[in-house]
Each structure stands twice: as C-alpha cells, then as structure tokens.
Amino acid sequence: MLTKALQHSPSCVFLSFGDPRPFAAEIRDAGAALICQVQFLSQIDVALEAGAAAIVVQGTEAGGHGGNRSTFPFVPEAADYLKQRSPETLLVAAGGIADGRGLAAALMLGADAVVVEEQQHQRSIAALKRRAAKRGFRLESVQVTT
Known part of the structure; x- marks a missing residue:
C-alpha cells in the first residue's frame, strides 16, 4: 500500500502506531518527508532513527489515542527533548487543539505547528x-x- 501511495509523489508521509523504520528508506527514496506521530516520549528516538523530519506528539485528546497523558504537558517535555537531540526536527502538537487559542498555547509550549x-x-x-x-x-x- 505504501508503494502505491508513493507513486502519487506526496510531499510527506504521516506514520503512527508502530515502528516507522521499516518504511523510512522507501519514503525517503521517493522524495517524501517522514512525519512520525508518537504517544510516548520514549518513541521519539525511534522516530529520529527513522529520519523523521517532524515529530507529532499526540495527547489523549486526539481520539483517546495519546497513551496516558494530555497534549499540553507532553509538548514542552518533547520540545526540550528534541532541542537536546535533534533541534532541526519540527515538533507538532496533536490532540484537543481546535482554535487559535489552542494553536497559541501549543506554540508557546514549544511546538512548531499543530494538527487540527x-x-x-x-x-x-x-x-x-x-x-x-x-x-x-x-x-x-x-x-x-x-
């Protein structure tokens, strides 16, 4: 399925709920950026190892899929983590962000963007x-x- 999707030349591929490493080379070779969504801080290193251009930190407000923590406490911890390990990697917040106030809050906490x-x-x-x-x-x- 990934190979078929990549035939459409997407600018990026968004992966979640699993190890992105088996798919990373094919995505990179197709010229697409890899975006990895994580639910736990411990998953960030796997995403970085896969070559993620952006890390999406997902809190429980995102359909209940965010592990056991909310988005806004997760964002600054992930921002600090990325600043130390991979400052060029974009940080995206996901979960419970529905308007400009949520966007502003996420940006103030260290996110570069949000998923709405x-x-x-x-x-x-x-x-x-x-x-x-x-x-x-x-x-x-x-x-x-x-």
Whole structure:
C-alpha cells in the first residue's frame, strides 16, 4: 500500500502506531518527508532513527489515542527533548487543539505547528462567524490551505 501511495509523489508521509523504520528508506527514496506521530516520549528516538523530519506528539485528546497523558504537558517535555537531540526536527502538537487559542498555547509550549481535526476546525469557524455576527461583523469567507 505504501508503494502505491508513493507513486502519487506526496510531499510527506504521516506514520503512527508502530515502528516507522521499516518504511523510512522507501519514503525517503521517493522524495517524501517522514512525519512520525508518537504517544510516548520514549518513541521519539525511534522516530529520529527513522529520519523523521517532524515529530507529532499526540495527547489523549486526539481520539483517546495519546497513551496516558494530555497534549499540553507532553509538548514542552518533547520540545526540550528534541532541542537536546535533534533541534532541526519540527515538533507538532496533536490532540484537543481546535482554535487559535489552542494553536497559541501549543506554540508557546514549544511546538512548531499543530494538527487540527477537520470537524473541530469547521466548528471553530462556525463559532467565529457567530461571535463576529454578535459584534456586528460579517465574516465572508475563511480560506484554509493544507
């Protein structure tokens, strides 16, 4: 399945819930960046060994898959860990981030980016439109790029 996906020349491949090392060479040879999602600090070294360009730290708010810790306590610990071992590797926070406040919090804690689930994003946009309307503003459109 990975080989078929790589035939479409993705810019990156996002792996989670397993050892990324068996797939890393094929991903790298296809010219795609490897993004590894981890649920525990101990998994970061495996992701780095695989050559991950970015590490996604996933807390329990991400569908209950984050091991036994929340996203926001995990982010600064992972940020400090990466700063010591691989400062060029990007840190991405995942779980419970649905709006600009969550993004700002994650960035302040050391993340370089966040993963926002699409339904949460759409609810945030709807809430933003309601707040704008209450204040007499009309929000025409919001453009999201991926």
